[in-house]
Amino acid sequence: DIQMTQSPSSLSASVGDRVTITCRASQSISRYLNWYQQKPGKAPKLLIYAASSLQSGVPSRFSGSGSGTDFTLTISSLQPEDFATYYCQQSYSTLGTFGQGTRVEIK
Amino acid sequence: ELQLVESGGGLVKPGGSLRLSCAASGFSFNSYTMNWVRQAPGKGLEWVSSISSTNDYIYYADSVKGRFTISRDNAQNSLYLQMNSLRAEDTALYFCARDTVISLWGQGTMVTVSS
Numbered sequence: 081d082i083q084m085t086q087s088p089s090s091l092s093a094s095v096g097d098r099v100t101i102t103c104r105a106s107q108s109i110s111r112y113l114n115w116y117q118q119k120p121g122k123a124p125k126l127l128i129y130a131a132s133s134l135q136s137g138v139p140s141r142f143s144g145s146g147s148g149t150d151f152t153l154t155i156s157s158l159q160p161e162d163f164a165t166y167y168c169q170q171s172y173s174t175l176g177t178f179g180q181g182t183r184v185e186i187k
Numbered sequence: 188e189l190q191l192v193e194s195g196g197g198l199v200k201p202g203g204s205l206r207l208s209c210a211a212s213g214f215s216f217n218s219y220t221m222n223w224v225r226q227a228p229g230k231g232l233e234w235v236s237s238i239s240s241t242n243d244y245i246y247y248a249d250s251v252k253g254r255f256t257i258s259r260d261n262a263q264n265s266l267y268l269q270m271n272s273l274r275a276e277d278t279a280l281y282f283c284a285r286d287t288v289i290s291l292w293g294q295g296t297m298v299t300v301s302s
Contacts, residue, residue, distance in 0.1 A: 081249070097262035114288050116232075123282060124232065135290065167232055171287040174246045176222075178232040 082170050086179035086181045092187040097154040099108045102125045102170035111161055115144055115153045118181075123129070128153065128165075131158035189213040189291055191283045203273050203300070209266040209283030209293055217241075217261035217281030219286050223268050225279035226295075229279070236268065251277075271301045 082104035093099050099116040101115065113132035116124035126135045127187035131151060140158045155162055163186055190298040194274070223235040236257040237246045245257055256269040266283055278300050283293040 116289070118232075122293060124289070124291075126288065127288045129288045129290075169232075169234075169289075174237060174244070175236075175248055175285050176289075177232045177234055181231040 081175070082173050082177055084153055084170055084177050084179040086166075086182050087096065088182060089180065090183040090185060092185045093158050094187045097187075098181055099123055099158050099184060100161075101153045101166055101168075101184075103146075103151045103153070103174075103179050105149045105151075105170055105171075109170045109172035111147050112170055113144070113151045114147065114169045114171060114176075116167045116169065117162075117164045118167065121170045124167060144159055155184075191285065191293035193281065193293045193296035194284050195299045196281065198299045198301065199273055200302050201274060201300055203249060204269070204271045205298060207268040207270065207281055207283075207296055207298070211264045211266065211283075211285075214249075214285075214294075216264040218228075220244075220258060221266045222284045222287075222289070223257065224282045224284050224289075224292075225278040225298075227237075227276075228284070231281075238266070247269065250283075270298070273298075275300050 084102045096139050113131045115128040118124040129139050132144045143154045156160045165181045167181050190212045192210045220239050222237045238257045254272045258267045280295040282295045285291040
């Protein structure tokens with residue numbers, strides 16, 4: 081099974097900060113990497129698919145990059161509504177394993 | 188409107204069984220792989236099981252293999268998860284989810300396994 085490891089597990093940031101979250105796969109997954117945002121009590125929301133493609137309706141301050149085993153989600157200027165937990169997920173293999181999540185908290 | 192609505196969750200004793208359902212609407216259900224994803228209280232997301240659009244391919248996480256069975260009825264636009272031999276560690280919010288890149292999620296149904 082492909083393991084996904086995110087870092088950091090949590091971070092504190094201020095509105096306007098640039099935030100970067102990384103995700104590493106245990107084997108190459110090409111660009112089959114997706115990012116989700118989840119707020120408390122809600123289902124996850126797709127932000128980025130295929131490593132760098134922005135889902136329709138998602139603000140352009142979100143961006144993704146990477147290929148192979150190393151990937152990054154960047155929020156260029158953190159907004160109040162961005163405080164949430166972020167998950168990476170590989171869709172390379174049949175069971176699309178998730179990373180453990182990164183909680184973005186208010187500083 | 189695109190929608191997935193789960194039902195069937197509840198409180199069950201260890202060793203018991205439960206059947207979850209997911210009703211789909213607003214899209215061609217029979218064109219998509221469907222999945223169950225769960226989230227234990229305060230924990231991350233875990234992919235549980237997937238079934239291809241025509242039932243050709245079915246996959247399970249090791250943690251549920253042999254105990255859970257996924258199925259679908261394309262005529263009824265419905266997805267199911269039969270859960271047997273339930274354990275305390277199966278306690279979670281169970282989401283119905285569309286496709287391997289999940290742009291559509293249900294609201295979840297809570298399963299609690301406790302004596």
